[in-house]
Amino acid sequence: MTGKIKYFNSEDAAKILGVNVSTIKRWTESGTLDCIKTAGGHRKFLMSHLASFVEENKKKNSKVNLFSLESEQDIEISYHILKGDYIYLNNYVLEQALNCKREKVQQVFNGLYLGQYPLHQIYDLIVTPVLHQIGFLWSENKLSVIQEHLASQSIKDSIIRLQGIIKIPESNSVKALCISPSTELHDIPLKMVDHILESRGFSVLYTGQKTPTEKIEEIFDSYEPHRMYISSTIVDNREELQNEINYLCDAAYQRNCEAYVGGRAFDAIDYSHPAIKRRLFTFEEVYRY
Ligand code: B12
Incomplete structure (x- = not known):
């Protein structure tokens, strides 16, 4: 990659x-x-x-973690994985996530990756649309909040397990800080950004959900990142979020650290700060820039 x-x-x-x-x-x-x-x-x-x-050996070896060929459905799925049939796989992953079948979701991700499909394509063409569908079903009252939590957690767990098999190249010494604002619970996009950067050989510091950002200078000074990636989805209070983003970007700018931002919150706030190199919309862009 x-x-x-x-x-x-x-x-x-x-x-x-x-x-x-x-x-x-x-x-x-x-x-x-x-x-x-x-x-x-x-x-x-x-x-x-x-x-x-x-x-060559899938009939002989039913222990393969990619697609354990135990049922007719598994054989059908492995066929769609090998063909990279994203439309079919989206529906399948959604169904398995709604039923909290993490191992089935993971089989699809692992299978695609081992079938040479790039990580960013799995994130853009499977994970993102499936999460959007989960959000849609929830907003239409077709899912309860707990079902939404369980389904999105199944996706998150499967993404993290996929990262376990991804080969990481030797570090090219670019250091990246992946950060969420202090009001943000949506951390799945940032986790995917983290994985793509790792697969590019970056060394990544990932701060997780609801980062207490007020002491961020300490992290800049000890870790000395070359790049900062901010993911922001929810806008609780527009002015407070704007101030927090500006504060993070000021800290980065003073230290020659480039900022990249993503997430729908940037539809509502200004991102013309000089530290911000680019707003990224897809995971393919995270891989490319
Ligand atoms: C999963 C989920 C949750 C999970 C989060 C779990 C987790 N660990 O992340 C939980 C259950 C915790 C949750 C909570 C809430 N959620 Co929610 N959630 C979702 C859901 C279903 C998926 C989010 C997701 O990961 N999407 C996948 C990402 C990849 O897609 P994306 O956000 O469109 O991002 C794209 C780009 O912007 C870019 N990108 C995004 N971030 C970044 C970052 C970087 C650096 C880069 C380069 C690119 C990038 O990549 C994507 C590809 O285009 C969405 C539905 C949806 N349509 O997304 C609702 C959604 C985002 N949630 C919503 C809401 C309202 C909430 C709550 C307020 C609900 C509540 N009343 O408590 C809370 C918010 C809590 C908080 N303070 O953050 C709304 C937001 C509406 C709005 N106006 O913005 C949505 C849209 C649901 C809806 N239809 O109403 N949620």
């Missing part, structure tokens, strides 16, 4: 395929699973090695 080739080691391959490391060794020795051997005798795997293994 960064232009560098991503390799998995035997431990990663074992985690992805749902077996132990000795099985990975056995499979590579018998030629069932392809790999590259380094001069030092270590096994390295490309995503394509794992993907073709899954493709």
Whole structure:
């Protein structure tokens, strides 16, 4: 994703395929699973090695974490994953999230990623529309608040689990601070920003929901970030939020730190502060800029 080739080691391959490391060794020795051997005798795997293994062995190996082929529906899903059929997968992920089936949601994310679909595409074309649908159902009173919480938490958990298998390149020494304003509970978009930056090799400091921002200078001075990403969705009090964003941007500007902002709150507030390089609308843009 960064232009560098991503390799998995035997431990990663074992985690992805749902077996132990000795099985990975056995499979590579018998030629069932392809790999590259380094001069030092270590096994390295490309995503394509794992993907073709899954493709060739899915009937034999029902333990694969990607799509455990236990039912007719699993076989159908794996077909849509391999084809990158986002419309079908959106409906499926929504249904599984509403039923709190995290493992099913995760299978789709893992499967797409291992099928070489970029992380930002999974976030833009599956996660975002599914969350919007959850919000729509809630606003139409078709979901209760607790159902909305459970469904969005299933998505969040699956995103975090997906990050566990993502190969992170060696750090290119760009340091990023990902921050939410002090009134913000919506942190799923910021978590996705964090993951994409990590996959670009950035070193990321993620502050989480409702960040107490009044002491932010301390963080700037100790961590010395090159970039700050602010995610803001909710506008409780427009003036207070504007002041808080300006305060964060002042701190960044004084330290030559570039700011990138995203989220619907920026429809309501001014983001012409000189620290702000750009407002980002999609995760593809987070990957690109
Ligand atoms: C999940 C969710 C929650 C969860 C949050 C869980 C969590 N840990 O994040 C919970 C249940 C806690 C919650 C709480 C509330 N929520 Co809510 N929530 C949602 C929901 C369903 C999904 C939000 C989400 O993650 N969307 C996915 C993101 C990726 O999409 P996006 O926000 O459109 O962002 C896009 C871009 O802006 C960009 N982006 C966003 N942020 C960033 C950041 C950066 C740096 C970059 C580069 C890009 C970027 O990427 C996206 C792709 O285009 C939305 C529905 C919706 N339409 O989004 C409602 C929604 C946002 N919530 C809403 C409301 C009203 C609330 C509450 C006030 C409800 C209440 N009465 O308590 C509280 C707010 C609490 C608070 N102070 O923050 C409203 C907001 C309405 C408005 N006028 O803004 C929405 C739109 C629902 C609705 N239809 O009414 N919510």
